[in-house]
Structures are given as C-alpha cells and as structure tokens.
Amino acid sequence: MNFKKSLMLLSLMCLSVTYAFAAPVDVFKGQKGEISIAGGTAHIPVMTEAAKKISTIAPDVVITIEGGGSGVGVKKVGEGIVDIGNTGRALKQEEINKYGLVSFPFAIDGVALAVNPKNTISELTDAQIREIFSGKINNWKQLGGEDLSINVYGREDGSGTRQTFDDLLLGKDFKITVPVNTVNSNGAMKTSIANDPGALGYVGIGHLDESIKGIVLNGVEPTQLNASTGAYKITRKLYMNTKGLPEGLTALFIDYLYSDEGADIIKNSGYIPLPRP
Amino acid sequence: MIYKKEKIPCWLQATAYAVASFVCALFAFITITAVNALMVGGHYHLLGTTWNVKKELYGLTPMIVSTLSLAFLSTIFCSILAHGLFFWLRPGTTKWIRVPLQVFITFMTTIPTVVYSFTALFLLVPIIRQVTGGSGLSLFSASIVLAFQGLPTQVLILHNACGDLEKMYLSPCRALGLTDDQTTLFVTLPLIRQSRIEATLVGFGRAMGDALIPTMIAGNALTFPSSPFDSVRSLAAHISLTLSSEVTGGEHLSLLVAAFLLLCGSGLISFFIHRLGGKQ
Secondary structure: OOHHHHHHHHHHHHHHHHHHHOOHHHHHOOOOEEEEEEEOOOOHHHHHHHHHHHHHHOOOEEEEEEEEOHHHHHHHHHOOOOOEEEEOOOOOHHHHHHHOEEEEEEEEEEEEEEEOOOOOOOEEOHHHHHHHHOOOOOEHHHHOOOOOEOEEEEEOOOOHHHHHHHHHHHOOOOOOOOOOEEEOOHHHHHHHHHHOOOEEEEEEHHHOOOOOEEOEEOOEOOOHHHHHHOOOOOEEEEEEEEEOOOOHHHHHHHHHHOOHHHHHHHHHOOOEEOOOO | OOOOOOOOOHHHHHHHHHHHHHHHHHHHHHHHHHHHHHHHOHHHOOOOOOEEHHHOEEOOHHHHHHHHHHHHHHHHHHHHHHHHHHHHOOOOOOHHHHHHHHHHHHHHOOOOHHHHHHHHHHOHHHHHHHHHOOOOOOHHHHHHHHHHHHHHHHHHHHHHHHOOHHHHHHHHHHHOOOOHHHHHHHHHHHHOHHHHHHHHHHHHHHHHHOOHHHHHHOEOOOOOOOOOOOOEOOHHHHHHHHHOOOOOHHHHHHHHHHHHHHHHHHHHHHHHHHHHHHHO
8 A cells, every 4th residue: 555545544434433423513613693592482492402502613694592482483484584483283284375385203202190299289181281272170289188178270362282282182172161260371380389379281292390280181190201202291392493495504503413413402302303304 | 912923844744644644544454354253154143142153153242241350340430539649739638648649640641551460460369369269369459459550541631621710719718618629629620621531531442441450460361251250351352362372263353353353433432522522
C-alpha cells in the first residue's frame, strides 16, 4: 500500500469516526435563521428543551415558542404565521383540506384524572367517573371521602386533552349532565384543582406534580410507564404540523426530535417518544 | 359681529375619516361574517338553546342569558358602590377623606383587569366557595369583580357631572335649612339623573364586553344560570376560550355570531348614551 492510499484510508476512517460520534444536534452547527412554533401547551416543555440544546450549539438559530392551544397551532401554521403548529389531537380532515397541513406525531401523552392533594380519595373506577359526570354522584362522601361537593372541571371544546378524556374514558355517546367549569390550558386546570378541595379534573400525565393528586384509575396508576406498556389506556398522541413538507431549519428541527437525543428530551419531559411515521 | 368660518386642518379631517372608516369596516366585517355564519351553519342552530358538541348543536342562548345576567348583577353592585363613594367625594366632605379617596379612585382606573381577576381567584373565590359550597367560580363572584373594575368609571362620571353644581346649591340649600346630605339626595342627584343613567349604561356595557374576568372567575359552564352561584359562560369568555381551540366547524361559526351579538349590544348602549347626551 503506497503512502497516498494509506493517507486516504486514514482520512476516511477519521471521517467515519467523526460522523459516528457526532451528536444529532450538530446538524445545526453554523446554521442561521428562525423557527417559530405555536399551539398546544403540552408540547411546550419538549420544544423549550430542544430549543435550549439547539441554541447552545447554534446561537444564530432563533427559536420562538408560544402556546395558545391546538386551534391556535392549526390556524397560525395554516396561515403561514409560524413554521410549526402543535396540536394535542389529530388534525380534522377539514383542517387538512383547508390549509394543506402535514402532521408529525412525535410523542404519546397519558391523560390523568386529578384531585386536590387534600382529598382522601385516591382511586376511582371508570363507572364511578361516569356517575360523577352524569350527576348521580355529586359528593365525595358518596365515594367514601369527606362531605364535600364534587366540583367538576373540564377543558374547552377542541382541546386534545378533553377529546381523549371524553372519547376514551366517558365514551363517545356519553352525555355530560353536570355543569363543568371550563379552563383553557393544562396550567389553568392545575391551578383550579390545587385551589379547590372539592375539584375533579384531568391533565396530561406530564403535568402531574405535588400541587395536584393523580387518581388511580381501575387500579392502574397514571404514569408514563403504564401508558407506554398499555396498562393505562387514556392516552393520546402529540403532533407537530407544518404547511406542506417541512424545509430548511424546520425540517432539521423535526428530524432532531425524532433522533435519539430528541427521544431523551421527550422522555425527560414526561412523555413517550414515537418513531418517525 | 361676523365670525369667519374656520377651516379644519386637512390632517384633522383625515384622522376623523380614518377612525370613522375603521369603525365602519369593523361593523361591516363582523356583520358579514356573522350573517354568513348563520346562513352556512343553519344546521348548527347557532341561536338555539342547546350546546352539545356530540350532536353538533352550538346554541348561544345560554351564553346570551349568562352575559346579560352577569352585566345586570355587576351593574347593580357597581351602581350601589358608586353612589356610596360619590357621597364621600362631595365638596362638603372633609378633605382628609375626599382628596385621598379621589386619588385612590383615579388610581383604580389604571389597575389592569388581570390583577383584579388574579387577586379575586385567590381571595374572593375561596370565600364564596366556603360560604355557598360549589367551586366558588360563579356568576356572583364574577359580578363582584366586574363591579370593582367598572367602579372608578362610574364614580368619575358622577363626580364630573356634579362639577360645580353642588357648590352652587350648597349655600342656598343650607340657608333653606337643608343638611348637606339632604342637598345631595334631594337636589344634586335628581339634577344629574341623566348622567347617573349614562354611568349605569357605561358600566353595563363594560361588564358585558369584558372577557378576562368572566373567563377566570365565572366558571365557564355551558348551562343556563339557575342561581347566582352557578358557573356560567359569557359571550366574550366563550370567544376567548374557543378561539384557542377551533378554527373550523360549528364552534368557530359560533364565535363569529357571538362577536356580532356583543357588537350589537355595545352599539345599542352607545345609541342610548348618545340619546341621553342629546336630552341633557
């Protein structure tokens, strides 16, 4: 083997080693530009963490993240105001037709029932929940708890969290007959439950913390582990949506969330990562 | 003496036309979209009494009733408080109370709505919850907060209407043997009746159109209120809640009609205020 051939082989090996050890975030090195993201509030921890990692390696990449809800995500990405519109529900056919959107499901989130931490009730069955939402049970005393009225909290129409709860727990044909106090984000739901000792509501499992108490449903604890094994059934997908196929920095961002590093971010944010469809 | 007719500067005329055109465009846009929504979404029964997403019924009547109840109740609270405070702002009152109170009421006009709502969520709502049961998020709680929000406007309208009137009548009335309270009650207040009605209408309009306080405090349940302690959803709160979730379908069309109804309400109130101004 002559000297030239050896040198080429050595360079090739060096390149392969560099490529093998390059972190997925390295694709942003030397990139410039903006990525704007809006929509679902459950997505925000994942998007923020990814943005933080990207901005460390590529300070000229500016990523703006705002919430607003699934509807805002659809509207803003559809009208070209943002690059990525997040939703906590699958797009409706009319939304796809109207704006020509492409969806990227990237995580699974469980929806947990939650009560005030002072509430002595820790476990319920889906039959009991249906009775609460139909008004047959209206006091925690009827379930073995304190003599306190059950104040039901829910999410606004069109919320992905609400759709999951309604369809998978109550059933598609179930009619809610109790007045439901409505809030418009997971954060607002947490505040409401944390302040009301008689509250019963639901949030994404990733939002459970010491300020509210997750309810064990049919003997299964609401954890992401149970959601990933299928033991906990009340789950939904989280989506990123783009107008047409993503290009440039937007495509890199989406690819990044489907990488191993992206999967770690998703897991650390309390969700279950999904492979690229 | 003949006065020469002054010519209004061109830029001032342009400003007036620009503002008028903007308001007309706003009215036209809201009206056209609402009429279109009613025509396209006829099968959604947008002005019906039932809101049931699963049956695709998006009736706004519960929200119309809730909005009117909220505005009515808060206006009652606000008017009572405003008249009470007005008594302390009269020229006859000691200045140690009158001046700080006036400063405080002027300061109240600068407090953002979200501060009222946030404070009420952590102070008022738990009290209402303990006293009445339920969640505390109710028509009653939201009405109290709306009353406080509208209070400075109402008080200042009354105070400005009173102006030098009370000073002018105070001495003659004292000479006639009337106390200062009697002067206010039987002379000044009847004289500023139109302004009192105007203040009430302004308060009603503001309560009807406010979105933040009802969204945070009224509970937002989609039912007809049967008691002041029920959770209710106003039209403005409905717009702010649904706008973040839906861009198509019956819910979206309901927003357009809700905006039109609110605009009609505000338009009617402005019309009555204008009529009152004319009479005065």
